[in-house]
Amino acid sequence: MERKRMDCPALPKGWKREEVTRKSGLSAGKSDVYYYSPSGKKFRSKPQLARYLGDTFDLSCFDFRTGKMLSSKVNKNKKVASRALDSNKKYDASLVLPIRQTASIFKQPVTHVRSKANKGSETRNDPKSANQEQPKQLFWEKRLQGMNACDIAEEVIKNMELPKSLEGLGPGWNDETLLQSIASSLHLSNTPITGQTTAPSTVEKNPAVWLNTDQPLMKPLVVSDEDIRKQEERVRQARKRLEEAIAGKYLHTNKHVE
DNA sequence: AAGCTCGGCAT
């Protein structure tokens, strides 16, 4: 059987995966999976790998046997007690987002408490308060960390690449949080997305005062006419490829999807 | 001594 150390795209660069089929004994035919660090150290279990990587890399979605990121593993550690204990109901913890569950395209307040004075008269689903600002937790986007879109086979879809002109801001931002932050803003707000207008250093010093929660955690961005023209061209090209694919001319050219 | 392999416990 093959004993090739293959690159493992789900892990950081330089990590290799190897699958060795047992060729004798009671367990003949079964296989063992090993990983090799960039430095060549061998790993033979997920706990061993996790111990080594520590906070460096989140293995919670990582399937050791297949070497792929599986969304079915998301939230497997977390539990929602009341529902999880109700064994009659089918319940998938991975479907519960850390944000409100209502259709978020429209602003739908759940409960709005005006003041202590008129307790008992909170408005619930009051249309009048629908356009009022809802409080947002600072850096709430962090709760989206580690969540991924996935396809029907549960394989995690790689994050899209962001233009390098987009720069995040806030404590420990990275491409993942930036993308999630922008996506959330586009989804939740109906105002233009322009980024934070306060200097990044000022925001970091006192977010409670200077952070604009309507805007994503990114530095201000100017979109030029040139950018728009380029994007229009990309869309045009994509539509053309789609048209051709539908026409059946290129049934097997799904390599260059953008 | 280090690396490889399969058994077998634990889950």
Place this chain on the structure above:
DNA sequence: ATGCCGAGCTT
């Protein structure tokens, strides 16, 4: 059923 790791076997 299979993930994990001990330990015997090979190099």
